Amino acid sequence: MVACSDYRWRTALDTFCRVGLGMATWDALLVPGGVYLVSYPASLPRNYRVGSRMLEFLLEQHRPRRLVLVAHEGCARYRAGLRLPPGHSLAARQQQDVGKVARWAAERYPGLAVEGYYAAGDPASGGTFTPVTALMPAAAAEVTAAPEPRVAPAPAIPEPADQTSLPPAEPPS
Numbered sequence: 001m002v003a004c005s006d007y008r009w010r011t012a013l014d015t016f017c018r019v020g021l022g023m024a025t026w027d028a029l030l031v032p033g034g035v036y037l038v039s040y041p042a043s044l045p046r047n048y049r050v051g052s053r054m055l056e057f058l059l060e061q062h063r064p065r066r067l068v069l070v071a072h073e074g075c076a077r078y079r080a081g082l083r084l085p086p087g088h089s090l091a092a093r094q095q096q097d098v099g100k101v102a103r104w105a106a107e108r109y110p111g112l113a114v115e116g117y118y119a120a121g122d123p124a125s126g127g128t129f130t131p132v133t134a135l136m137p138a139a140a141a142e143v144t145a146a147p148e149p150r151v152a153p154a155p156a157i158p159e160p161a162d163q164t165s166l167p168p169a170e171p172p173s
Ligand SMILES: [Zn+2]
Pocket: 004, 005, 006, 032, 033, 034, 072, 074, 075, 076, 077, 078
């Protein structure tokens, strides 16, 4: 599972995986923003490098059959990292990122079942987990039977700035 480290969602996430998805045990990659870490290879290359290595390590060491990606409503990492123009929805962007990472994983690991969910509502009462459909990879059977589905290009939205960049050099005095 890849999800946000937000403490408010920890119990709801565990319950969702155990009861909602019927999982007994799982590796968890819990980092601020969850899939945010591996969603921006161009604008946040160091995040991407670290995140993709962690994810690849877990997928290659334990070879799970399924990968569950969860984004959540009101995610502080997304709010801080993306300043969307008016009319753009952060929830939609998060779900696009879930789909993007799902495709990334499905392409690298054939046979891996990848699922994405968007968690909303009150985490204290379990929240509501809705399957993400945007950009999600097709099921394995459909891939062999039909050509790649056409995916509408995502609207152009500014990517997050790499906040770990060094400040500009001081002019000589
Ligand atoms: Zn979060």
